[in-house]
Each structure stands twice: as C-alpha cells, then as structure tokens.
Amino acid sequence: MRVFVVIPVYNEGDAVRAVVSDVSRYVPAGDVVVVDDGSVPKLEPASVGDARLLRHRINLGKGMALKTGCEHALSRGAEAIVLIDGDGQHQPGEIPRLISALADADIVFAARELNRQMPAVRLAGNWVLNRSAGWLFRLDLQDIWCGFRAFRAEVFDKIVWDAHDYAVDVEMAVRAFQRGLKSREVQIGTVYHDAHKGVTVLDGLLLLCRLVGWRFTL
Numbered sequence: 347m348r349v350f351v352v353i354p355v356y357n358e359g360d361a362v363r364a365v366v367s368d369v370s371r372y373v374p375a376g377d378v379v380v381v382d383d384g385s386v387p388k389l390e391p392a393s394v395g396d397a398r399l400l401r402h403r404i405n406l407g408k409g410m411a412l413k414t415g416c417e418h419a420l421s422r423g424a425e426a427i428v429l430i431d432g433d434g435q436h437q438p439g440e441i442p443r444l445i446s447a448l449a450d451a452d453i454v455f456a457a458r459e460l461n462r463q464m465p466a467v468r469l470a471g472n473w474v475l476n477r478s479a480g481w482l483f484r485l486d487l488q489d490i491w492c493g494f495r496a497f498r499a500e501v502f503d504k505i506v507w508d509a510h511d512y513a514v515d516v517e518m519a520v521r522a523f524q525r526g527l528k529s530r531e532v533q534i535g536t537v538y539h540d541a542h543k544g545v546t547v548l549d550g551l552l553l554l555c556r557l558v559g560w561r562f563t564l
Contacts, residue, residue, distance in 0.1 A: 349373055349445055349496075350424040352415030353397075354408050355432035356383040363393045368438035369430065370397065379418055380432070383411040408493075409507055409514035420499055428496040435537045436494040443532050444496040452501045452527040455487055455519065456494035456534045475516065478554060482561045485523045488531060490516050501527055513553050517560065524564050 351373050355362050362380065369378050375396035382389040384405035391399055400414055412429060419427050426448055430436045440456060447454040472491055479485040493515045497505065504525045507517045522529055 347425045347445070347448070348377065348423060349426045349428060350377045350379060350419035350422070351428045351430060351441065352412060352419060353378065353380045353430055353432045354383055354411035354415065355380055355385060355389055356405060356408070356411070357385045358389075358432045358434075360393075361434045362389060362432050363395075365430070365432055365434055365438065366394050366397050369441065370395070372438060372441045373428070377419075377422075377424075379415045381411040381415040383407070407510035407514075408512055409509040409517075412514055413506070416502060420502060425499050426496060427499065427502070430494050437535060437537065440494070440532070440534045441496075443534075444494075447530045447532050448496055448498060450528070451530040453497040453505065453522050454495060454530045454532055455489070456492050457487065457489040457531045458492050458534055475550065475553065475557075478557055479516065479520065482557055483520055483523055485520060487519060490519050492534075494534065497522075509556075512549060513556055516553060516557070517564075520557075520560055520564060 351369050353365060366378060366380060378397035380394045380397050380399050382399065382401045384402045388401065389399065400418060402411065402414065416427055426445065428441055428444060430438065444454045444456060472489060476487060476490050479487065479490050504527060505518050505521045507514050507521065509517045
C-alpha cells in the first residue's frame with residue numbers, strides 16, 4: 347500500500363524541519379507533502395528537504411491546507427494518507443502503528459492519553475467535545491480533536507470536509523461515522539510544547555455549535 351503523509355504548516359518555524367526528517371524515516375521523502383498555509387515568512391524549501399512543498403499564498407486555514415495536500419497525494423497515486431501536524435506535537439514514530447491498523451479499517455484515529463500533560467483547558471474542552479459528539483452522533487472516540495490519523499484513499503470522498511479551520515478534525519470524524527466507515531483508535535503519547543498555542547476556548551465553543559448544526563445537515 348503506497349502511503350503519503352500530509353503535513354499542514356502555518357508559522358511553525360524550525361519545528362517543521364525536524365517533523366519532516368522524522369516522518370521520512372517511515373515514508374519515502376517523495377511521498378511526504380508539506381502544505382505551507384501562508385506562513386510569514388514563507389517556509390523555505392530547505393526546511394522540507396526532499397519532501398513535496400505546496401503553498402497557499404495567504405492563510406486559508408488548516409482544513410484547506412489538508413484538502414490541498416490530500417488532493418495532491420491522491421493525484422499521485424496514494425492508496426492511504428496519514429495526516430500529522432507540523433508543530434512536533436505528534437510523534438512520527440507512531441505512523442507504522444496507524445498504517446498497520448488500516449489492515450482492517452477504513453480510517454484510524456490516534457488518541458492521546460487525556461492526562462495532566464495536556465493543559466487543563468484543553469483537557470476539559472476535549473472531554474466536553476467527546477461527550478457531545480457521542481450524544482449527538484453515537485460517536486465513540488476518546489480524542490475526537492486529535493488531528494493525527496490515517497485513512498484509505500477510497501474513502502476520501504465520504505469524509506471530505508467543508509471546514510476551513512481546526513474544526514476539520516471533528517467534521518472528518520463525524521462524516522466517517524455518519525457514513526458507516528469501519529474505524530479503529532490507536533493510543534499515542536501526549537506531547538505539548540506550548541500550552542497557549544493553537545485552538546482557544548472560543549474555538550471550542552464555536553465547534554460545539556457546529557456539532558449541533560451537523561446533526562441536522564451531515
């Protein structure tokens with residue numbers, strides 16, 4: 347199975363170089379797709395080595411960066427796609443486990459251990475989102491907002507998302523369950539370099555509103 351890895355990047359600086367280097371230990375560098383989503387300054391080609399670098403001229407959001415990367419991977423013959431963040435908070439060493447789990451699944455979700463290593467606000471937010479998704483969609487995931495996941499190429503049309511921002515991770519999971527895809531969850535470690543980076547409390551509240559809307563539209 348030919349596996350591509352898609353890495354969305356926005357103002358990640360030197361972290362990208364280390365992530366791409368580690369990912370290339372498990373997937374050929376030519377099958378690694380980095381999408382620079384309008385970083386300022388823009389990501390330099392030297393930071394991605396032999397990986398494929400795609401650019402958005404302006405910041406369009408994580409959802410659009412993932413879509414750009416996935417569509418490129420599919421056009422090049424990807425049979426499976428792994429999504430991993432570019433900030434170093436997902437461990438590339440877990441990629442083989444996600445790929446292995448695809449042997450009997452359409453989509454595989456990584457699940458961080460929800461413990462004190464995760465900032466308290468995010469821990470509470472994840473708990474609320476997981477319970478809300480379970481109540482609204484009977485969706486049983488431990489960590490619905492973790493963006494580290496893998497899926498088979500043939501199910502892309504069933505999970506393709508509309509969200510432009512961080513809500514993409516949750517929308518993708520909801521679509522997968524709504525369409526009856528076979529899923530698995532793989533436990534991974536919890537890594538946080540910066541407790542204040544990324545999504546906010548407001549993002550979480552807005553996503554709760556979207557979850558309710560998706561209950562009637564997806």
